[in-house]
Amino acid sequence: MSKKAGTKELSPIDIYKLLPKTNCKECGQENCMAFATKIVNREITIDQCPPLFKKENEKNYLKLKELLKPPVKEVVVGVGDKAKKLGGKLVMYRHEFTYFNPTAIALDVTDEMPEQEIVSRVKRTENFSYEYIGYTLKLDMIAVRCTSGDAEKFKAAVKKVAETTTLPLILCTLDASVAEAGLMATPKANPLLYAATTENWKDMAELALMYKCPLVVSAPNDLNKLVSLVKTLITYGVTELVLDPGTFMNEGLSDTINNFTMLRRAACKGGEELAGFPLMGVPMVAWVDKGDAADEIVKWKEAYMASMLVVRYADVVVMHGTDGWSLLPTAVLRQNIYTDPRKPVAVAPGLKVFGTPDQNSPVFFTSNFALTYYTVASDIESAKLNAYLIVVETEGSAIDSGVAGRKLTAERVADAIKASGVESKVKHRKIIIPGKASRISGEIEELSGWKVQVGPRDSSEIPKYLVEKWQP
């Protein structure tokens, strides 16, 4: 029977059978089988096999398209290089396959904010940037909300935002005439229109068709209505949809998590096409019942709601708080959840050279847990130090858990120093060890014969430490 991308049994053979099988190498691969393997791993797309476009291969091409179609549709918002792909998920669980298209994070502005506040919030969103083990974490979109109820005001606000940024927009209003004013302000920007409801769906559908933009379908806590709307809109001709089952704080938390989970399971495991669209979460509902609560409390709630939604299948989230402390955990979590789970936990042990060290340069060691290694390496690199770093085999354990779990032992450190050949590269015999390995410092001295200097507990302090404590 037919297989689909979401069911992970898709094998290279399934793909191979449908390829031209000429091994012509036009795709840049050695042969069709190699191409099929890359397809299954989603490293390339079938459009990279030119012979597939020949007339006689059309049938197979269409079969391949269907076979590879993700159970959650990919919907594009915005234009140009900042355009954002939402959804496109192949699987429900991360261990089944990589999640594609990290949850887009949108911050909001309203049409009643003074112009300079709009501009400063947009700039803040655009300039949010955090360097994290070789990645730059960014925010993705601006949601413009109509709080005035006035079409002209909304139009002016959308115009201002569109002038200020090329980030994709979400136009938020349930009033179609207001929405139209917003679309007129930025007719070619392919914004995400929020939202079609059981009340306004016809007018919103017309707008989505006229402006060729994607449309959010909103049916708060009513999945029957939600799929009814989806069915109706698809029949109407609107196919680029995003689903909003509602985000509820407090007593509504359970329903929120259940709705997101059910929709994604229905799409990925049940083949339910009406559920097979990107999902929108709205952590900013935390601001709706703010009451007398301090802003910090609301930001805190909004932040943890966003993180739970990132874990439970949201493809786009709308937030209001702009503080770094509250946005950073969600941004880092998103990066974590969307990394390729096939990425190894460990890096190869051995000697790593930074800058142009000489025989007086410092020698450090760290564990071979990938994240520990990349953190230390990026700290040494960004401080432009000349140094040797010995990566000790710890079976992928970090320093503290390695020491506790006997994966990082003095024996292993001593062996690693020997094997690294660093003895012929430096004159001194001093090794700077991670502060978190201080417990085994005595044993390391004994077994390696090197003098141990206990370094900082965190590698960000290495540059300062060298200035204060390092003498060859």
Added chain:
Amino acid sequence: MTPLPHHDKKTEDSGLALSKELLDALAKFKEIELEDFELIAPELELIWEPGVAGQMMPKLKIPGLMAKPTALLQAAFMPPIQTYPGKIAEVKLGGTKGEGGTRGKSQIVGGETSPAFYTFESPLAHPPTITLDVFDMEVPLSKAVKMHVKEVIGDPAAWAKLAVEKFGADMVTVHLISIDPLLKDATPKDAVKTVEEVLQAVDVPLVIGGCGDPVKDANVFAEIAETFKGERFLLSSITQDMDVERCAKFAKKNGHAVLSFTPMDLNLARELNRRLYDFLAPEDIVMDLTTAALGYGLDYAFTNMERARIAGLMGDNELAHPMSSGTTNAWAAREAWLKMSAEWEPRELRGPLWEVTTALTLLLAGVDLFMMMHPAAVKTLKDVTNKLVSGSKADPSKYANWVSVKA
């Protein structure tokens, strides 16, 4: 419900919305076998006229594909309910007075019959339990944590009291750091004394934490297990490189439970659990698959735990144990404690939010027992789990107007 075909463009006059691609394909390929066709458009409802297939274009009857609908088309969402052959073991912690211990009440962890918080499928057996860390000597603590416990550092009994009475801990973990041969090398008798003091101070169940030295931990656990027979401690932890047989025996003999700890590898977890089964029942074993901090390996921890939980429910008994998380590890991330530039401050909020984010991520992977540190993180996790188990109570009218809220 009737699934609909995908379509991008409408043909001009008929109002029939059907993919041009598909129509072209149908016109072009005159021979269409049922199987092939299903591959192209698996959800199309086709009416086949006997004898016609294989000649010309099949006749299509596609219900619902009319001109633009004028009223809402009804569809029903079928909740995707699944059943599972497996069940997560229930482990009871803390012996009450009637059971040979002195605890006011026990805590039960585990017992799930569905993945974490799939409450549309089955209710949660037991809400997650939170145990707070108490150390028996001074350890490096981040500023955000220290400010809440500075009066009780070095006094585990007072610390435990604070954790239970003020921070709402369900349990307390007594970390016997001082027994480390490379630190104070305190004796098993010293450790017994510390535990005794904590038992006097609070009446919640206890986790007994070692120092990580496999020989010393076993010796200390043995002494504590015997001295406090019937208290049903959770001995944290039993690892591959300990004398597993000896530990399992003294736990069983004195009625304690064990935490089976392995470094992020499900095969190792299965292996250690198998070794424990020779002496202990599944109801005596909680497992710790290793918690890494948000930003520093949480992705591995999350996926490992989610996999383990699903495997357990699918019938892999060796993984069908309640899971514990050393969520305090969140503080190993520098972003949790480091003073950063002004735009990321204050760290007094960033730090505990780091712990909360780590905890909630793992909550959704299936963790049953959280070992935690910061009072605000503990409070948030409690709030969230209470809300998550309280059932279907969303009030859409309350939040649906977020678009127009003047925040």
